[in-house]
Amino acid sequence: MILDVPKRGLVLADVRSVEGIDELDKQHLATMVLPERIRRQKADRFGLVLPAWRHNEDPPVEILVLVVGEPYRREAVIADVLRDGPRPRLGPWSPPEWAEGLFVDPLCRALLAKPNRARRRTRSTRRPAQPARKQDRVGNRERKLERRAVLVSCPDCGAAIGQPHRGGCDVERCSVCFGQRLTCGCEGHDPIAAAWRGEWPGAAECRALGWWAVRTEKGWRPCSPTTPDAREDINRLTFFLQTGYDCLYDELDEDARDD
Ligand SMILES: [Zn+2]
Ligand SMILES: [Zn+2]
Numbered sequence: 001m002i003l004d005v006p007k008r009g010l011v012l013a014d015v016r017s018v019e020g021i022d023e024l025d026k027q028h029l030a031t032m033v034l035p036e037r038i039r040r041q042k043a044d045r046f047g048l049v050l051p052a053w054r055h056n057e058d059p060p061v062e063i064l065v066l067v068v069g070e071p072y073r074r075e076a077v078i079a080d081v082l083r084d085g086p087r088p089r090l091g092p093w094s095p096p097e098w099a100e101g102l103f104v105d106p107l108c109r110a111l112l113a114k115p116n117r118a119r120r121r122t123r124s125t126r127r128p129a130q131p132a133r134k135q136d137r138v139g140n141r142e143r144k145l146e147r148r149a150v151l152v153s154c155p156d157c158g159a160a161i162g163q164p165h166r167g168g169c170d171v172e173r174c175s176v177c178f179g180q181r182l183t184c185g186c187e188g189h190d191p192i193a194a195a196w197r198g199e200w201p202g203a204a205e206c207r208a209l210g211w212w213a214v215r216t217e218k219g220w221r222p223c224s225p226t227t228p229d230a231r232e233d234i235n236r237l238t239f240f241l242q243t244g245y246d247c248l249y250d251e252l253d254e255d256a257r258d259d
Pocket of ligand 2 (some may be wrong): 040174176178179181184185186189217
């Protein structure tokens, strides 16, 4: 894996053989180890070089896959490996294709799971900060646990409650992968299930789980519901739904100790 790190340029972040490792180790590598590298390095982009086989042909064809991931773009190009001479060579590259899968999705999410400018900008468009009144700041757990004021339409695309989001909306979540619908290409997404519900998707689940976050100088960090300016921690929920691990903050907090 190659990372594009701000002020450092391209960094070779990981070289390893995945041959012979079992599914669980593969999953650990794709959902934990490599995303951690991306978050720790605060990378803007990643590139993967993956030797692979195309199994839908008989005999299977040896191929080389290159994947490039950015927060809102992921592409793969593929070339056949030709072993007809003294040295292996590559056939022509395929046109770029949308990339997804175990070694793409968690890594793309890791690009977003860091306190960078892009994330702060998305946040502020998602939910404009409410002016914090004194009485709100006094820990009032009951109030926080109630549903927030209902927004009658999606702040991005204007869909009414119960209506599917319109194309290109950056609020809509995917009903298959739980990610931002705009950035995934899952088949079988159900726009009705993902319809606007009057508040940010996942907020109600976060309240039920007691998952809150507050913006600190290190970025968003978990906190109690009574912390002033606490918000439902939708990043933590998304990370958990997508990876099965509730550990969005593990590496970030290791980072903080290193600083
Ligand atoms: Zn929308
Ligand atoms: Zn999806």
